[in-house]
Amino acid sequence: MSTPTLDELENLARQAGIILRQSYEPLPGAINHLQIDYKGPIDLVTDVDRRSENFLLRQIRDSYPDHRVIAEESGALKGHPDHVWYIDPLDGTVNYAHGIPFFSVSIAYQEKGELALGVVYDPMRDECFTAEAGKGAWLNGKPICPSSTQDLAHCLLTTGFPYNIRTNPNNNLDHFARLSLLTQGVRRLGSAALDCCYVACGRLDGYWENEIAPYDVAAGGLIARQAGAVVTNLYGEADFLTPPMTILVAPPAIHAQLSDYFQTYLKRD
Ligand code: IPD
Ligand code: CA
Ligand code: CA
Numbered sequence: 001m002s003t004p005t006l007d008e009l010e011n012l013a014r015q016a017g018i019i020l021r022q023s024y025e026p027l028p029g030a031i032n033h034l035q036i037d038y039k040g041p042i043d044l045v046t047d048v049d050r051r052s053e054n055f056l057l058r059q060i061r062d063s064y065p066d067h068r069v070i071a072e073e074s075g076a077l078k079g080h081p082d083h084v085w086y087i088d089p090l091d092g093t094v095n096y097a098h099g100i101p102f103f104s105v106s107i108a109y110q111e112k113g114e115l116a117l118g119v120v121y122d123p124m125r126d127e128c129f130t131a132e133a134g135k136g137a138w139l140n141g142k143p144i145c146p147s148s149t150q151d152l153a154h155c156l157l158t159t160g161f162p163y164n165i166r167t168n169p170n171n172n173l174d175h176f177a178r179l180s181l182l183t184q185g186v187r188r189l190g191s192a193a194l195d196c197c198y199v200a201c202g203r204l205d206g207y208w209e210n211e212i213a214p215y216d217v218a219a220g221g222l223i224a225r226q227a228g229a230v231v232t233n234l235y236g237e238a239d240f241l242t243p244p245m246t247i248l249v250a251p252p253a254i255h256a257q258l259s260d261y262f263q264t265y266l267k268r269d
Contacts, residue, residue, distance in 0.1 A: 002063075041166065110241075
């Protein structure tokens with residue numbers, strides 16, 4: 001069965017990024033141009049999410065009809081389990097709908113159970129984060145590495161919250177509050193894929209989230225790992241793509257300190 005190259009993934013992400021950028025409206029209050037549907041009380045999807053995803057699915061299906069694809073809006077499309085794509089056609093939908101220029105396209109390819117290729121593209125900054133297993137991680141073709149911060153107190157972290165935050169007791173607010181007091185600060189930027197990449201290139205010192213989907217973090221997780229960060233679930237296990245779907249990304253010294261924190265405070269259901 002044929003397999004894709006990193007260049008192919010980058011091309012797909014850049015083309016989907018053009019779709020996002022062309023329909024992006026920085027003043028959405030003035031022009032209500034997006035078709036918005038709600039998947040839950042605060043979980044929305046736009047026509048642009050769907051257009052970007054349909055484009056990606058068409059391209060992947062044409063070239064790799066036997067591969068399995070797991071895409072945010074369409075769910076799992078049947079295919080060979082040795083060849084799996086994880087697609088988030090617009091990671092950061094809430095930012096996008098509000099005219100906040102922080103969102104991305106995320107594409108990963110997994111071969112025989114191992115993440116092989118990952119691309120996260122930020123179309124507003126024309127920043128393309130890429131990685132290939134065993135070869136490295138890059139931002140627009142230049143190698144990247146995580147920060148060298150050694151102690152938690154000097155770390156700038158990022159996190160996210162589940163869309164069922166109002167009803168979910170595991171809503172991450174307790175960790176957000178505690179870690180805000182133990183670090184330089186905690187950001188909530190709104191794109192899990194870019195959160196991973198910002199740790200990968202040293203802009204941020206760590207990222208965690210305690211309810212996440214594989215298409216949110218498959219590409220970003222590989223990019224961070226290939227850049228030299230440690231990527232696990234919150235229990236320290238290397239597999240962050242199967243339940244419990246949680247993630248912890250940080251340079252080695254900080255990962256160890258955050259792991260200690262989560263060992264103390266995490267409640268396993
Ligand atoms: C969301 C974003 C957000 C994260 C959520 C994700 P979406 O993805 O990545 O940062 O906190 O958990 O669901 O809905 O914008 O694709
Ligand atoms: Ca997402
Ligand atoms: Ca999405």
